[in-house]
Amino acid sequence: MLFKRYILFTLLYGDETYQIKTFAGEYDDLRELINKQIQPPNFGRCDGMGRCATCMVAIQPVNPANKPDLNLSCQLPINDELANKVFSILPYTP
Numbered sequence: 001m002l003f004k005r006y007i008l009f010t011l012l013y014g015d016e017t018y019q020i021k022t023f024a025g026e027y028d029d030l031r032e033l034i035n036k037q038i039q040p041p042n043f044g045r046c047d048g049m050g051r052c053a054t055c056m057v058a059i060q061p062v063n064p065a066n067k068p069d070l071n072l073s074c075q076l077p078i079n080d081e082l083a084n085k086v087f088s089i090l091p092y093t094p
């Protein structure tokens with residue numbers, strides 16, 4: 001019997017906190033997961049082509065003295081590297 005290994009992490013958007021439970025292969029990348037589960041307006045406008053920068057997330061550091069690590073969520077595959085991290089979805093500013 002085959003078991004799915006779940007990946008758990010946290011998304012912050014505005015004043016909301018989302019506890020995410022997913023598994024490798026459920027979504028192509030973090031952008032797709034965010035668009036399907038949270039649907040922020042104007043998020044990921046180029047559908048993951050890496051051209052629009054509207055899918056930015058900040059990975060919150062374990063040590064609050066460090067700066068968050070900024071990433072394009074369309075370049076983050078859903079895998080164990082996301083586990084137990086906290087991501088802030090950055091607002092789109094035209």
Ligand code: FES
Binds near residue numbers: 031046048
């Ligand atoms: S969706 Fe456009 S850069 Fe990520």
